[in-house]
Amino acid sequence: MGSGGLVVMDEDTCMVDVARYFLHFTQEESCGKCAPCREGTMRMLQILEKICDGKGTPQDLDTLESLCRVVKTTSLCGLGQSAPNPVLATLRYFRSEYEAHIYDKKCHAGVCTELLDITINADKCKGCTVCVDVCPTGAIKGERKKPHVIDPAVCIKCQACMVKCKFGAISRG
Ligand code: SF4
Ligand code: SF4
Ligand code: SF4
Known part of the structure; x- marks a missing residue:
């Protein structure tokens, strides 16, 4: 190179x-x-x-x-x-x-943050709230033991929630 x-x-x-x-x-x-x-x-x-x-x-x-x-x-x-x-x-x-x-408008490597779409799969989410605690912007909402959701307007796409979710419920598209 x-x-x-x-x-x-x-x-x-x-x-x-x-x-x-x-x-x-x-x-x-x-x-x-x-x-x-x-x-x-x-x-x-x-x-x-x-x-x-x-x-x-x-x-x-x-x-x-x-x-x-x-x-x-x-x-x-x-x-x-x-x-x-x-x-x-x-x-x-x-x-x-x-x-x-x-x-x-996709970065398949997940590097270009402006192109990431971080979402929670409701079928996989256990409502453990771990992601809520690590999110630096308060973008994740939800009741305990119920599927959570991410507000894309508040999410800065840091992916901290993805790393912490033990159930593989959070993905980037
Ligand atoms: S501007 Fe670039 S190419 Fe031109 S002399 Fe300087 S370092 Fe070399
Ligand atoms: S960490 Fe994963 S399973 Fe727990 S609430 Fe967040 S998305 Fe759902
Ligand atoms: S990617 Fe970062 S800012 Fe967006 S919901 Fe997850 S932890 Fe919060």
Whole structure:
């Protein structure tokens, strides 16, 4: 991934988020001497953040690819010339993940919090109230020994409730 290192990832890694992470790094490292790297990486990062926030459009993928080509071929030094590599690699091998973010508004790895939908399965919920106690925003309501519900308007998608539920009643979609 750009530096010649080997990084092992699994299905819990969002490849759009990975591209965003690497772009954030190179954007911070850009010295600003040449416009393609200085402006191009910033614009690419903005687009990746937009996609991770669930606001991406199909046009963004075309713009990303176009920016990758320009930054790669016109930047002055190796940093700018290699900056698009993580984006190009993830677009080539994991394009379906970008498309899921854009068309379905889903992050199947469960990383991009804006795209998560945390819900309680009423059939599995025992009404133990453990999730109520760990929720930092008071988003979960319900009577003891009865199915609980999450108010999506209050939930910040921290997933703390999912970790604590012993009955597997809480899922993210
Ligand atoms: S490509 Fe190199 S010279 Fe150009 S802004 Fe980036 S780090 Fe600076
Ligand atoms: S922790 Fe699980 S079982 Fe207990 S109330 Fe919450 S969702 Fe229901
Ligand atoms: S994801 Fe976090 S904020 Fe949302 S209901 Fe669960 S504990 Fe509360």
